[in-house]
Amino acid sequence: MLSGISPWSILLILIIVVVLFGTKKLRNVGSDLGSAIKSFKKSSREDKSEDKVVSDKTSSKNDK
Numbered sequence: 001m002l003s004g005i006s007p008w009s010i011l012l013i014l015i016i017v018v019v020l021f022g023t024k025k026l027r028n029v030g031s032d033l034g035s036a037i038k039s040f041k042k043s044s045r046e047d048k049s050e051d052k053v054v055s056d057k058t059s060s061k062n063d064k
Contacts (some may be wrong), residue, residue: 018026 031049
């Protein structure tokens with residue numbers, strides 16, 4: 001699939017991206033993307049733990 005892309009081509013694309021956007025803008029985009037991923041993972045974990053708490057409460061009600 002990627003057999004036609006050489007490491008030199010990837011390096012050239014990266015250089016063009018850095019020249020077009022600048023390192024400061026790329027750093028900001030990277031940090032924003034990282035914080036968005038962390039936030040998504042955190043909310044995903046919280047949602048799973050809430051589901052578990054709700055299922056534990058319903059199962060204890062059914063046991064009575």
